[in-house]
Amino acid sequence: MRRFFSIVAVMATFCFTLSAHELTLAPVFTDHMVLQRETLAPVWGWADPGVKVTVTTSWDGKKYLGTAGEDGRWDVRVATPAAGGPYSLSISAGKHGKVTLEDVMIGEVWLCSGQSNMALNLIGATSQGVEGSYEAIAEAPEYAGRIRFFDIQAGKAFTPRTTLDCSWVLTTGDVAAKVSAIGYFFAKRLTRTLGVPVGIIANPWGGCLLPPWVPMDYMEKYVKGQIPESSYQAILERRDEPDPNRDAPRQVATLYNSRLYPIAGYALKGFLWYQGCSELIFGDISFYDKMQAAMVRCWRDLWGDKDNQLPFYFTLIAPYSYSDPDGTKRGYFVENQLASLDIIPNSAVAVTETLGDRGCIHPAKKKDVADQFAVLALERDYGVKTGLGGSLVRPDVVTFPSSSPVEAKKIHQSGYDLEISKGSDPAPSIVIHFTDTWTGLGHYSDYGAAVKGFEVAGPDRVFHEVPAVALWDTVVIDCSSVPAPVAVRYAFHNWTEADLKTALGIPVASFRTDNWPM
Numbered sequence: 001m002r003r004f005f006s007i008v009a010v011m012a013t014f015c016f017t018l019s020a021h022e023l024t025l026a027p028v029f030t031d032h033m034v035l036q037r038e039t040l041a042p043v044w045g046w047a048d049p050g051v052k053v054t055v056t057t058s059w060d061g062k063k064y065l066g067t068a069g070e071d072g073r074w075d076v077r078v079a080t081p082a083a084g085g086p087y088s089l090s091i092s093a094g095k096h097g098k099v100t101l102e103d104v105m106i107g108e109v110w111l112c113s114g115q116s117n118m119a120l121n122l123i124g125a126t127s128q129g130v131e132g133s134y135e136a137i138a139e140a141p142e143y144a145g146r147i148r149f150f151d152i153q154a155g156k157a158f159t160p161r162t163t164l165d166c167s168w169v170l171t172t173g174d175v176a177a178k179v180s181a182i183g184y185f186f187a188k189r190l191t192r193t194l195g196v197p198v199g200i201i202a203n204p205w206g207g208c209l210l211p212p213w214v215p216m217d218y219m220e221k222y223v224k225g226q227i228p229e230s231s232y233q234a235i236l237e238r239r240d241e242p243d244p245n246r247d248a249p250r251q252v253a254t255l256y257n258s259r260l261y262p263i264a265g266y267a268l269k270g271f272l273w274y275q276g277c278s279e280l281i282f283g284d285i286s287f288y289d290k291m292q293a294a295m296v297r298c299w300r301d302l303w304g305d306k307d308n309q310l311p312f313y314f315t316l317i318a319p320y321s322y323s324d325p326d327g328t329k330r331g332y333f334v335e336n337q338l339a340s341l342d343i344i345p346n347s348a349v350a351v352t353e354t355l356g357d358r359g360c361i362h363p364a365k366k367k368d369v370a371d372q373f374a375v376l377a378l379e380r381d382y383g384v385k386t387g388l389g390g391s392l393v394r395p396d397v398v399t400f401p402s403s404s405p406v407e408a409k410k411i412h413q414s415g416y417d418l419e420i421s422k423g424s425d426p427a428p429s430i431v432i433h434f435t436d437t438w439t440g441l442g443h444y445s446d447y448g449a450a451v452k453g454f455e456v457a458g459p460d461r462v463f464h465e466v467p468a469v470a471l472w473d474t475v476v477i478d479c480s481s482v483p484a485p486v487a488v489r490y491a492f493h494n495w496t497e498a499d500l501k502t503a504l505g506i507p508v509a510s511f512r513t514d515n516w517p518m
Contacts, residue, residue: 023047023097027164028263029089031102034148034168034199036109036267040077044265046162047074047093058088059106068093080267083107083196105148107197108190109268110377112183113213113259114275115248116206117315120362122184123177130181131364136188140176145197147171147187149179150263152203155244156212156251157258164262168199180204182274185370186377193378201268203259207248209278210288211235212255214295219252222294227287248278256298264302269381270311271299272373276337277317277361285333289340296344308345313376316349316509318363319356322494331492332518334510338415341392348376349392353507358495372506391436392416393508398488399423399431401479405459406486414511428480430456430488434473439503442470451475453491453498456482461516463489470500487514 025045035041043055047068055064055076066076078089085105092098112118122137124130150168154161169175176184180202187198205212211219224232240251249255279288296312303310316334341347350372355365379390397419400406403426410419423431434441443449451470455463456479468477479485491498491510500508 023051023053023091023093023099025091025099025101026162026262026266027166028150028201028266029101030150030167032104032148032168032170033101033150034105034107034109034197035078035080036269037080037083037106037196039080039267041080041267042075042077042265043089043091044073044075045091046072047096048072051093051096054092056090056092058090058104059084080106083194085197105145105197105199107146107199108194109199109201109266110183110186110270110272111201111268112180112186112204112272112274113202114204114273114315115208115278116204117277117318117362117366118180118182118202118204118272118274119206120181120366121178122181124181124364125362128360128362129364130366132185132367133177133181136184136367137173137177140171140173143188143191144170144172144176146191147176147184148197148199149175149183150199150201151179152201152259152263154203154258154262156240156249156254157244158240158251158254160257160261162262181366182272182370182373185367186272186373189371189374190377193374193384194382201263201266203255204274205249205255205259207278208255208275209238209248209250209283210275210291210295211238211252212240212249213260214291214298215253215256218294218298222297223290226290226294227284231284231287260299260302265304268303268310270313270377271296273312273314274369275314276333277320280317280322280330280333285329285336288333288336289343292337292340293343296347310346311377311381312344312347313373314340314347314349315369316352318352319358319491319493319495319498320361320363321358325358325493325495327494328492328518330494331489331510331512335414335512338509341415342412348380348390349509350376351392351507351509353491353496353509354499354501355507356495368505388504389436389438389506393434393436393441393502393506395432395511396435397421397433398513399433400485401428401430402426403428404485411513411515413513413515414509418511418513420513428478428485430477430479430485432475432477432488434475434508437473437502440470440472441475441500441502441508443503447471451498451500453496453500455489455492456485457487457489457514458482458484459486461487461514463487475500487512487516489514 378384489512
C-alpha cells in the first residue's frame with residue numbers, strides 16, 4: 001500500500017511539473033538594468049493563468065501584486081524613486097518560482113534606433129573612425145556603472161516575438177567600444193550633467209528601411225491614402241530573406257516584430273532616431289515624413305503615450321556623395337525630413353550639415369550629433385538651461401533687391417516659415433535673417449567671414465554659386481552675377497562644402513526659397 005501511494009505521489013509531482021509554467025520575466029528585465037526614475041514602471045512576464053505574482057522593491061520595501069491572465073501574462077507597475085542604486089527587484093510566484101534582479105539602478109532611459117549611423121560602434125569600423133573615441137573608451141571604466149546598455153541584436157521576425165537574447169551590461173572599456181557611439185556619447189553627456197545613471201536601449205540595424213519598424217495595422221491606418229497607391233503597394237510587396245540575419249530589413253514589420261515588440265512598454269524618457277540613407281538610395285523620398293509620423297504614432301501607442309509626452313528626436317542625413325555629389329536629392333530629402341516637424345508633435349532635429357564626409361557615409365563626428373541630442377533633451381525634457389539653446393537655427397526673412405522680379409510673400413518651406421520680401425535698395429545683394437542664432441553666425445573670431453554653400457537662380461531656374469558673408473544674425477549674398485535673382489538655396493546638394501554655422505558650432509540645415517520640383 002505504501003508503495004502504491006509513493007507511486008501516486010511521484011506521478012502527481014511529475015504531472016504538476018509538466019503542467020506548471022515556470023515564472024518568466026520579459027527579456028528586458030535583467031541584472032544591471034536601469035529603471036526610469038520617478039514613474040510607475042511596468043514590470044511583466046509570464047506564469048500559469050491565474051497565478052498570483054508579487055514584485056518587491058528594495059528601495060522602499062513595497063510589494064506589488066499581479067495575476068497572470070488567460071494568456072499567462074502578468075503585469076504590475078512599480079513606483080520608482082529619484083535616481084539612485086544599486087537596488088534589487090524580487091519577483092515571486094510562490095511554488096511557481098522566484099527571481100531576484102540585482103544591481104538595479106534608477107535613472108534615465110532612452111531608446112536609440114535607426115540604421116548604421118546609429119549602430120556605428122564607439123571604436124568605429126574598418127577605416128571609419130569616430131572622433132573622440134580613444135578618450136571615451138579610455139575613460140569608460142569611470143562611467144561603467146552609470147552608463148548601461150541593453151544592446152539588441154535580434155534578427156528579423158515575421159511574427160511578433162517576446163524573447164531576446166541579450167541583457168543589460170555595464171559599459172566597461174571593452175563593452176563601451178562595441179556599443180552605439182551616438183548612444184554612448186549621449187548617455188555620457190546626460191549622466192555628467194544630471195548626475196544620474198543612464199540606460200540606453202539600442203536596436204539599430206545598418207541599411208534598414210523605415211517600414212520594417214511599423215506593423216501592418218499602422219501602415220493601413222496612417223500611411224495608406226497618405227501616399228500614392230502605387231508607392232504604398234510597392235512597400236507592401238517588399239520581402240525579406242527567410243534567413244533572419246541575412247541582408248538589411250526591407251519588409252513591413254520585421255524589425256517591429258523582433259526588436260520593438262519584446263520591449264514595448266518598458267518605462268523610458270524618449271526616442272532617438274538616425275535613419276534615412278537607405279530611403280535616399282533605394283526609396284521614394286517624397287513621403288518620408290508621412291512614414292516617420294506613422295512610425296512615431298505606433299511607438300508612442302506601444303508605450304501607452306496618447307498625449308505625445310515621449311519626445312522623438314531625429315537626425316537629418318549628412319552630406320555625402322550618394323553616387324552623385326552634385327545631385328540635389330539629399331537637399332529635397334532633408335526638406336522632407338524637416339517637414340516631419342509639422343506632423344510629429346514633440347519632435348526636434350539634430351543637424352549634420354557641416355558634419356558629413358564626401359567619401360564615407362558614416363561621418364566621424366558622432367559626438368557632435370550626440371551633443372545636439374543631449375542639449376535638446378536637457379533643455380526640453382529636463383528643464384536645464386544650458387545656455388546653448390535647443391532650437392533649430394533657421395532663416396525667417398529673405399530680402400531680395402528692389403530690382404528683383406520675385407514676388408513678396410510668406411511661404412512654408414523646408415519645414416519652417418519664410419518671409420520673402422523686397423528691399424528698397426537696387427544694389428545686387430540678398431540679405432537672409434536667421435532666428436535662434438544665440439551668439440550669431442560665422443567663424444569663431446572673424447566677424448563678416450565668408451561662408452560657402454549659397455546659390456542663386458534667376459527666372460531660368462539655373463543656380464549659380466555666389467559669394468556670401470555672415471554678419472551676426474544675417475547672411476549677405478552678392479548676387480551681382482545673377483541677373484534678376486528670384487531664388488536662393490543653401491547646401492542643397494548631395495555633397496556640399498557648405499560651412500554656415502553658429503559661433504557655437506551648430507550647423508544650419510539646408511534650405512531653399514523656391515518650390516521648384518526635383
